[in-house]
Structure formats: structure tokens, C-alpha cells
Amino acid sequence: MNAVALHAQSHGTGAPVLLAHAIAYDHRMWTPMLEHFGSQRQAILADLRGHGQSPVPPGPYSLEAMADDCAALLDRFGHARADFVGLSLGGMVGQAFALRHPDRVNRLVLSNTSSSYGPQGRGLWEARKKLVRESGMASLHDLMVSRNFSESFRLEHPEKIAVAMKPLTATSVEGYVGCCDAIAELDYTASLPRIRARTLVIAGSLDPGTPVAMAEILAAGIPDAKLAVIDGAAHLSAYEKPVEYAALVGRFLDTPES
Template identity: 45%
Template sequence: MAAVRVHREISGPSDAPTVVLAGSLGSTHRMWDPQVEALSEHFRVVRYDARGHGESPVPPGSYAIDDLADDLVALLDDIGVERAHLVGLSLGGMTGMRVAVRNPERVDRLVVLCSSAHLPPDVWLERAATVRADGVASIAESIVDRWFTPGFSQAHPDVRRAHVDMVAATPSAGYAACCDAIAAMDQRADLASIGAPTLAIAGADDPATPPEHLREVAEGVPDGRLLVLDQAAHLANVEQPQQVSAAIIEHLQGAPA
């Protein structure tokens, strides 16, 4: 499948190193709002909507992780960037790892948040079938229940509602096709070939990709480190924005998190 021209938003100084932020399944570039101000002080920040999401095209059929990687590489080509830092959460982390394996010359440093090199396929095939039958809105509430800890959702009902609305607005065909990509993905054997220094960040309370998934990434990459954040579920960047932003900046600048 040919690469698509994804919707992107760019901020920060044009002459600074570029960092590309790739988001979770069911999200748009707006999921990175908590990081933009801090990262833009140091980097040219590029956020985008994955294919099938937000304002990006929704190609028909199932997708593969290579299709998402192709889109990210095409984005780098389109904005004239030979080499960038990649930061991805969940599906975005899977995409970042694939680009780091396939196109190592395009990746400087890598941050993988709340993601995995492999997830049980049956869960994702079932979710794809549900979404194709009933729409994304039918699962939006339950998805966001896994994105945040109960305490955060109770303390920030407006944030929770905004993310439920974000998930519900995702095109059902695009969401389901990305579920297919996750179901077919197994990058465990490829981790050893990732040459980019990699920071894996886990939410201690993440039910979707628990810390052991990020530990596998950190230990599988030759130059990998693990950071586990307390009081954070799947969208750790929203629940612990200052800690995540600081860890990203320190890693991308070559300092320990």
C-alpha cells in the first residue's frame, strides 16, 4: 500500500533538531498538547495524525505496521528532514520501532512510551470486528477507562471527556484497520537491530501495555533504558506531563532520564 500524506502540525524553531511525535490508536496529534510547549523550547516539534485518524486520509482495507512506517518516512521526506528523533506512544511507539529497524539512517534517538513489540492478536482482531460492526463510539468509554487511572479520571473529568470524544471521532474504518496492523505485528526479534539509543517509558498502572512490555523493549535494544512512572496508565504523557516531557528532553539531548 502506498504511503499517504498525513496531517501534521509543526511548532518550535525551524533550525532546531526535529522530533516527531506519533500517537496512540484512537488519538489525534492533540494528544501531545501537554508536551508541545516544553519540547518546542529545544526542538522543531512535528505532530501528526496517523492514517485512518483525525484529518489524515483513510485508505480502504487493512493496514500493516509497515504502512504506518512508510507514512512516517514519507512525512520526514515531505518536510525535508533526513534524520529525526522519534517519540511514539502505543501504536506510535510500534511505528517508531519499525522505522528504527527498517530505516536506521532516518532515526537519531527513539522514545517508546506505553507500547509493545508484540500483543496478543486475538484481542485486536476482536476489537476490529466490534468497531466495524458497531463503530468506534461504542468502545470509546471503555478505551479511555484504560488510558487513565481512576483517580485521574475522577479529578479531571473534562480531560477524560475530551479524550472520549477524540476516540469516538476516529473513523471506524481507520481504527479497525490499525487494529489489524497491531494484530499482525511481532517486532520482538527485531529489537536487537535497533541502533538508536532508546528510552522506554511505562506507566506503572497501564493495563494495556504493562511495564514488562516496555522492559522487554529496553532490554532487547542494545542501547535501551527503562523508566517506569507511578500514578500513570496508558496515556502517561497526559497523566504525568512534566515527568514525561523532562524525560524526553533529557534523553533526546543525550542525558540520563
């Protein structure tokens, strides 16, 4: 499968950081966090294939192909290497990128993600595919809101949630289904020890979709990985807790090699 020319926005100057979003979102998911991230790095915000303004090739997709898309994006920006920050689906692509392109990743941040959904994973994502094919993307709205944002955030910031959810109905069914196919194949747990990049794993204490236990498996499997848990955050931690998320990632990227 040929790499897709991803749409991306670039903010700031300096060392490149590629940021990859969750399924059914796009580069705008990072907007609140970016306000606290500073401008001393070049933040490259990608729309993954099937999302935002990126192409929607025929499915099924694979995490490996999506990692190749990211490598091609770095080529386009003229970067041999970059830090990689991925959340949820973006974190799965980040694992694929670190395994498939080890010489192109400096530091790796895997947040609100997993290396496997276990035996039930395929059935879960097949059910999601069936739902959107029969009822459209809007049918996911309530489920995503309840899983991606904590109860307190939902009550206190309905306007922020409305903004966050705008990409949902703009995501094509074909793009979403293709990514469901990729996630259904997620099985990197046994490969985690091969990840050489210095890694930070971030979890949300209230995340029901990729709970802390999944983050602990990632942190235990990747050599010398660090784990940080953002208290009070659900699945979309970078959006719900942007100050805390930006501080964690910034400190991690700035810490000298020991």
C-alpha cells in the same frame, strides 16, 4: 502499498522530533505534554493514517507501511533524520521505523507500547474490530477511559478526559480497523537487537494495556536501551503526566553521546 500524505502540525524550531499518537487519537494527544516540552525543537505532530485529518486508505494496514508514511512526512518537511517519539500504536510504528529506516532516526522513544501481544494478540484485536463494526467507535469509550487513565485521574480531571476523548468518535471505523490489522501482526521482539538508535523506553506503573513487563522486554531487547517508569500513570502517560513525560523525553534527547 504507497505512502500516505499524513496531516501534521509543527511547533517550535530546531532539531526535528516526530511524535506519533495512540490508536483512536490524533496529534492533539500531545497538547498537554507539548506545553512543557519547550520550543527549542521542531515538534512534528503527525496524524497517523486512518486518524485525524490524514487520509483513510482501504485496509488492511501494516506497521511497515505506517513507518513509510512517517518517512515520507520527514521528506515533506525536508529532514533526512529526526528523533522519533511514539506512544502505544505510535511506539509500534516507531519500532517499524527504526528497523525499516535505520538511517533516518536519531533517538527513539517508545512509550506505553509493546513488541508483541503474544499468541492472544490477534484474537484481542479481531474482537475490537468486530465491536466497532457492529456498534461504532463510541462503543470503545468506556473501555478506553478505564485503560488509558488512572482511577485518580478519572476522578479528579473529568474535563481533561472529555477533551482527550474527542478524537475517538471522529476516527473512522475503517481507519481504526485498518490499524487493528496492523497491530494484530505486531511481532518485533526477535528483531529488537537490530535497532541501532539510542532508545528510551517509558512505561506507566498503572498501565493495564502495555504493562511494565512489556516495557522491560523492549528495554532488554534493544541494545543499551534505558527504561523509565512514570509512577501513577496509566496507558496515556504523556497526557496524564505531561510534566514528567516531557522532562524524561527532554533529558533523553539532550544527553550527549557517551
